[in-house]
Amino acid sequence: MKTRTQGDTLVITDFTELNTTNATWLQDLVRQSLVHAHKIIELDLSKVKFLDSNGISALISIHKTMCKRGGRIRLSGPTPAVSQILQLLSLNEVFEIINP
Amino acid sequence: MTDVVTPHTNQIGAQFLSLVFACDLRESREVSRCVRQFLAAVPLPEDDLHAWELMVTEAANNAAEYVAEEGRQLSNRLEVFCRDHEIEVRLTDHTPGFDMPAQAELPSIDSEKGRGLFLIQSLADEVEYLRGRAENCMVIRKKRPAPVAGTRAAAEPVVDLGSRFIGDEQTLQAMTEELASCYESLSAIFRFTSALNRPQPTEEFTATWMRELLAIVEADWYVLRLADPGGKELRISATSLPGSLDYSLSLSPDVSLANSVELRAAQSRQDVWFDANAPLAMSDPLSHVVRHSNGLAHPIFSEESLVGVLAIGRLSSDAPFKASQASVIQTFADFLGIQISNARFRAEHLQAQLTARELQIASNLQRSLLPEKLPQMPGLGVAGYYHSARQVGGDFYDAIAADGQGLLLVIADVMGKGVPAAMFATIFRSHLHARLDLVKRPGEFLTWLNRSLFSDLDRMEMFITAQLVYVDPVARRFQVAGAGHCPLLMTSAGGTPVEVGNTGFPLGIMPDTRYSEEVRDLPPGARLLLYTDGVTDTQNASDEMLGAERLKQNLQQIINRCGNTAQTVQDMAVMLQAFQGKELAADDQAFLVLASE
Numbered sequence A: 001m002k003t004r005t006q007g008d009t010l011v012i013t014d015f016t017e018l019n020t021t022n023a024t025w026l027q028d029l030v031r032q033s034l035v036h037a038h039k040i041i042e043l044d045l046s047k048v049k050f051l052d053s054n055g056i057s058a059l060i061s062i063h064k065t066m067c068k069r070g071g072r073i074r075l076s077g078p079t080p081a082v083s084q085i086l087q088l089l090s091l092n093e094v095f096e097i098i099n100p
Numbered sequence B: 001m002t003d004v005v006t007p008h009t010n011q012i013g014a015q016f017l018s019l020v021f022a023c024d025l026r027e028s029r030e031v032s033r034c035v036r037q038f039l040a041a042v043p044l045p046e047d048d049l050h051a052w053e054l055m056v057t058e059a060a061n062n063a064a065e066y067v068a069e070e071g072r073q074l075s076n077r078l079e080v081f082c083r084d085h086e087i088e089v090r091l092t093d094h095t096p097g098f099d100m101p102a103q104a105e106l107p108s109i110d111s112e113k114g115r116g117l118f119l120i121q122s123l124a125d126e127v128e129y130l131r132g133r134a135e136n137c138m139v140i141r142k143k144r145p146a147p148v149a150g151t152r153a154a155a156e157p158v159v160d161l162g163s164r165f166i167g168d169e170q171t172l173q174a175m176t177e178e179l180a181s182c183y184e185s186l187s188a189i190f191r192f193t194s195a196l197n198r199p200q201p202t203e204e205f206t207a208t209w210m211r212e213l214l215a216i217v218e219a220d221w222y223v224l225r226l227a228d229p230g231g232k233e234l235r236i237s238a239t240s241l242p243g244s245l246d247y248s249l250s251l252s253p254d255v256s257l258a259n260s261v262e263l264r265a266a267q268s269r270q271d272v273w274f275d276a277n278a279p280l281a282m283s284d285p286l287s288h289v290v291r292h293s294n295g296l297a298h299p300i301f302s303e304e305s306l307v308g309v310l311a312i313g314r315l316s317s318d319a320p321f322k323a324s325q326a327s328v329i330q331t332f333a334d335f336l337g338i339q340i341s342n343a344r345f346r347a348e349h350l351q352a353q354l355t356a357r358e359l360q361i362a363s364n365l366q367r368s369l370l371p372e373k374l375p376q377m378p379g380l381g382v383a384g385y386y387h388s389a390r391q392v393g394g395d396f397y398d399a400i401a402a403d404g405q406g407l408l409l410v411i412a413d414v415m416g417k418g419v420p421a422a423m424f425a426t427i428f429r430s431h432l433h434a435r436l437d438l439v440k441r442p443g444e445f446l447t448w449l450n451r452s453l454f455s456d457l458d459r460m461e462m463f464i465t466a467q468l469v470y471v472d473p474v475a476r477r478f479q480v481a482g483a484g485h486c487p488l489l490m491t492s493a494g495g496t497p498v499e500v501g502n503t504g505f506p507l508g509i510m511p512d513t514r515y516s517e518e519v520r521d522l523p524p525g526a527r528l529l530l531y532t533d534g535v536t537d538t539q540n541a542s543d544e545m546l547g548a549e550r551l552k553q554n555l556q557q558i559i560n561r562c563g564n565t566a567q568t569v570q571d572m573a574v575m576l577q578a579f580q581g582k583e584l585a586a587d588d589q590a591f592l593v594l595a596s597e
Helices: A020-033 A053-068 A080-088 B025-040 B046-065 B116-123 B168-196 B202-217 B261-268 B323-345 B348-369 B418-434 B442-459 B547-561 B565-580
Strands: A002-006 A009-013 A040-044 A072-076 A096-098 B003-005 B016-021 B076-082 B086-093 B126-130 B136-143 B221-227 B233-239 B272-274 B294-302 B305-314 B380-387 B393-402 B406-417 B464-472 B477-483 B488-491 B498-500 B518-521 B527-531 B589-596
Touching: A009 A020, A020 A053, A020 B025, A040 A053, A053 A072, A053 B046, A080 B046, A080 B116, B016 B025, B025 B046, B025 B076, B046 B076, B046 B086, B046 B116, B046 B136, B126 B323, B202 B221, B202 B233, B202 B305, B202 B323, B221 B261, B233 B261, B233 B305, B261 B272, B261 B294, B261 B305, B294 B323, B305 B323, B323 B348, B348 B393, B348 B418, B380 B393, B380 B406, B380 B565, B393 B418, B393 B589, B406 B418, B406 B527, B406 B589, B418 B442, B418 B464, B442 B464, B442 B477, B464 B527, B464 B589, B488 B547, B527 B547, B547 B565, B565 B589
Parallel strands: A009 A040, A040 A072, A072 A096
Antiparallel strands: A002 A009, B003 B016, B016 B076, B076 B086, B086 B136, B126 B136, B221 B233, B221 B305, B272 B294, B294 B305, B380 B589, B393 B406, B406 B464, B464 B477, B477 B518, B488 B498, B488 B527, B527 B589
């Protein structure tokens, strides 16, 4: 996983799965990288082929963190497999999703 | 992962994967990748592969996440069955288990947990959770998409069986124990289904079968209550307990259900367990009769409506029912539900349900009989094939390594179909494994099998054809003995296939039949084909049978083309399917191929 700051957005890229094995890792990465100026966390999901319920838990946890700070989470370019799961769990209305 | 058995070569069109893995979250992902890889070769489309990958991950995560301390050291087991129309995954865990809701609710957005089961239920067509106290089993089924015209499911065989020869003795031991323990249950279920077809007074029938059930699952007591025709209350039907139990329990929603395990089971439509940790409430009327006990209350349904509740338990609190025992209780209770409904309504559609259930049992039974892997020995290759017909039959094959040197090949065909045929195949198999000291004398072995099985077979007016072949790779010889079975085909390098083995009477015809054996040389390059008559009786669209001559010609072509047994089996299967065309097989087809290197 890589992070970069783009204006008020913390962008996290370069990961192919979000599951039990790296969900905690993602949350740690967010904790370490997040600074006051960040209003949005954008996760680049264009390479993510596999998302399980523990990955979803991490997304919800980050979403809650950002809400408390008055910010939000944004998911960009989810693959069909990931879109299906987000829809199934009715999370496509909770998260901001952009399809470039 | 500690153990992998995959992909199973015995059944083309019914491939099998088995994984044993540590109870650890890190393993879940490895396991789901492995399942995906296996299913990709079936093949399945990407959507289904992803769905299975996710369902397996979630199920394995739950098994690792909710395990109690004492279960952490135990391995979990995952099995994948590929059938023509569906994929089934079974995950056996050692968690305390949970009451699976018919449809899990989607947690609120604030909740960070609880989406795994929702995902599994959303993506699968059918999810069951069989509960025991020592282990539980989640069964997930999903239909396979209809094949695109012009393509066939790839029946990739196959594996170097030699390298998959893992823990064989242990597996065999476990299978034998399991078979021995389920033998009684199976016989009882068999008798149960036969009895169901006879009109009997329900009360008497119930009491008889409940006594059987107590013995099989080693329970001490039961209480069976049935819903009254109006569905207003549960009334006592039969019980093994003394004392005053002939009160009714009101099913009215106004009445508090908290106290009675029987009412809770009826209301929740799920099993309610009780033990030292979750004892019967003082205010539960049942507790006055069995104060300290462990067991479960199982609601009985037929066609969605409540038939009654069976409470069953043990008086000691230290040995809870295992998953397999709970499963037997549920099966018995569900059969009983059907019987009672029949007695009440005599509706035709219930008969159909009974038949489907019987077929399911027969099919499960049949599947459990075939060896998970075949022994491989230096200089000998063995591979088998089994394809079941529309109705489950009693074909059976096995290969048993004997004293580290020789190999016993077995093929058998039980007359008939359905549960009775599968039952006798089970009995035949357990007898076979009981006398492995006889492997070197197949004639004597058949004589003993006939004597042991005769009375059972005779009573049921059934018979079994069988062929036993003992192969001695060192002496390069084999001995063959047959009981009414078609002769095996033997090919030597460059030669045409010849029939070997006498036929004799099938098992179960004459009590004192003595079976002789024939000894033949087994030169390097020789191949043996043992088969059931379902192979030669395979019919094509013009109702022509394949027949022995055509089988020989095809076998020779196949053997001239390739070397190893796995490929031979694969080519034979393709040949049979090509001959058959779109016709459905009327009979089971089974065969075993042995190659001498």
